[in-house]
Amino acid sequence: MQSSKRIHVDFPDATIDAPTRCLALTISDEFIRQTVSELNEQVDRVETTDQWRLNTDSYRLQNDPEISSLIDKLTRLFRENNPFKSFFIKNTLKELIVRLSQIQVRSDLLTTTHQHVNTNRLAYIVAYIRENVTRSLSIEELSDKACLSKSHFFRLFKSELGVSPAQFILTERIGRAKIILSNPAKSITDACYESGFNSLTHFSSAFRSVERMCPRQFKRQLFVVS
Structure with missing residues (x-):
């Protein structure tokens, strides 16, 4: 990275008791190109005309557990005194690049689907x-x-x-349910059946698995915020 290149970091709110942190990780363009090229040689895309890629000029990433785990692993590896250190770092960087490429391709596919x-x-x-x-x-x-x-x-x-097709369908249904729940005139029962679920029990369980809260808590939270 050039020293004159600016980085925008969207910091979360921080306090004295709960500080935030920032880590800048620089990976050479050549290493990225080699890794993406290797990925394209070994893993096919759905369409043969498409390729895996990583656009480093325009990239925005929401916090992702897998990415966070890899960055934490890299931080630990750099601090270790291990004869295999460089090997482990290189392979962890490769995994990081592959996962970033997956996220970028996935994001483009989901946000510009109709194109x-x-x-x-x-x-x-x-x-x-x-x-x-x-x-x-x-x-x-x-x-x-x-x-x-x-x-x-x-x-x-x-x-x-x-994700699997079933997981994707579930996430899409929960997304629709959240929109319905955001309507004050709609009930949890409305959200259940209008988003494709056949029972309130299944709906509540599925909603909790995705959102980490039940539909009633989600609706109450919206009401309190508004």
Whole structure:
């Protein structure tokens, strides 16, 4: 990184008792290119015309447990006095680059889905799921729509989106439920059935698994904030 290059860091609120911290990690452009090239040689994208990439000029990343874990590991490795230190650091940096590439590709696919529906089968499937999220969707139906075998579809979906098709559908349903719950005129029962769930018990359990709180707590929190 050039010394004159500016870095924008979105610091969380900090106090004396709960300080925040910032770590700047510089990775050479050549090492990034080599790692991404190796990734493209070993792991296919859904479309042969697409490639794994890492845009280092424009990159914004929300806090991610896997990324945080890798950065913590790198910090520990740099402090160790271990004859295998350089080997461990190099491989951890490679994993970091691969995961960042996955996140960037995934973010682009999910935020600009409609720009790619005619050229990318996963983008088409994401749009299809969002349009039909309130009804039952099977792996067979989705893999048929993608013109892929079930096993190939499942592997590529998880590779590029980071979750299984079932997990993605669940997250999309919870996202829709949150929008419904944000409407004061809508009840938890409305959110349950209008987002594709068949029972309040299942809805509450699924909502908690994604949001770490039950639907009632989420709605109450919105009311208190407003």
